[in-house]
Amino acid sequence: MRVISLQPSGDLTLSTDAVKPSPRPNHILVRVRAFAVNRQDLKIGPSVKDAGVECVGSVEDAGGVKGLRVGATVAVLSFGEGGLWKDYCLVPAKCVIPLQVSPATPGSPLDPATWAKLAAIPLTFLTAFGILDNLDLRKHDRLLIRGGTSSIGLTIASVAKALGAVVATTTRDPTKAPNLSENGADFVILEREGGIKDDVRMMFASKETFTSTDELSTPALSTTRINDSAGADKCVDLLGVNTVQDSLLALKGPGGICCLAGSLGGSGSTSFNPIKDIPSGVYLTTFAVDRVDMGKVPLQEIVDRVLERGEYRLNLDRIFGLEDLDKVKDYVEGNKARGKVVVVLPNEL
Known part of the structure; x- marks a missing residue:
């Protein structure tokens, strides 16, 4: 053979x-x-x-x-x-x-x-679903995908759009931007030296101010808190450790979640320090498909949604x-x- x-x-x-x-x-x-x-x-x-x-x-x-x-x-x-x-x-x-x-x-x-x-279908969609499950992606979430032109990145975008998320995805190659838009990306961001955190936070700009008082409304006990919700709600970083700090800074705080799930940008070297570099109230998780329990994978449902119903783009x-x-x-x-x-x-x- x-x-x-x-x-x-x-x-x-x-x-x-x-x-x-x-x-x-x-x-x-x-x-x-x-x-x-x-x-x-x-x-x-x-x-x-x-x-x-x-x-x-x-x-x-x-x-x-x-x-x-x-x-x-x-x-x-x-x-x-x-x-x-x-x-x-x-x-x-x-x-x-x-x-x-x-x-x-x-x-x-x-x-x-x-x-x-x-x-x-199998490996790509299992990876995409596993990552989005780790992120607990919800309808209307603002999702950033670093490494969006990879097969995993494209699949994550397709599934996320079907779930009702707002998707921003990145590429180093401007000629690939139309393909990303056709695949469902609402926004396409060009990767560049210095990072993209400012681009993302401007794209998803929003700040909310909350004022709380005691039950007697005593002015001296009133407090004002600014919730900085500018930035993405969730992020999938497929590029690796060299970009993860920038990805974390592109998230809203508190409550943003980043899933580090690839090394397409190379392993390289980094001085990333979790204690110093993960913003307070922002969360970092990882995903590895080889740890998935195959007995619990709904691959048949995924195949049906791709091939039979066309809900996800292949x-x-x-x-x-x-x-x-x-x-x-x-x-x-x-x-x-x-x-x-x-x-x-x-x-x-």
Whole structure:
């Protein structure tokens, strides 16, 4: 069978002489039909590794697991080991999520276009929903997204708009601003040296003054408090530790919440000091998708909302074939993608 490996040099190589895995109890053998290409998939190590942390396909052998049948459509997420970019993968049952997906033609197998759309959903939407849940996003919340042109950023914006939030998103590239607006962003902010906190606080400007007195309305005991609600209510920072301080300062106080959920801007170096740099009354949290309990993930509902009802925009940017592996790598690492990048495997083995 075919297996895609990532070399220490960063090159993707395709071998065709790998042995198909043998079924095992409580493991699912999946015929892989399509997979998404994420930046983390292309991170090199000191040795050769089989690439890929997510894919979609059909069950070849259910390993005795109840509720799964041969031929069933599934999504696979394997954060610990990866190695899903191959014709067949054998994974623990906990890594597999069964799905019901309607084919383009009733009664027919899923076609390549449907497999491609399905492959663009699992990791991105699970991450988006997890982040917004951490932020407790509510209707009318003012949400700032740092790193908005990434597939995660685009998906967060789409879901947040469906929830009724007001969305401001950022980009370093002015040419990508129209795509962000089409995706639902109410405001697009250009990232620049010195940060964007002032831009955000001017965009979401509001201050409220409260006067309180004692029960006798004694002037000497009256107090006036200014609640500085200028700034975003919530923020998703996908760029990393080098921008998180600026993101925190772009939030309203008290009550603003920032979720640090990526490092698209590079790890770099920072002198960030939580005690000094988190404003009083503002909160910082994090999110890592590999900590999500797959058994509690409503992926079927998400798939229905994307593919059946069109409630969330599917940011599928480009579909490649196995013959285009070098192009895939250059496209993703060259920041050319404006959404999810997917590879569809041919039917022929």
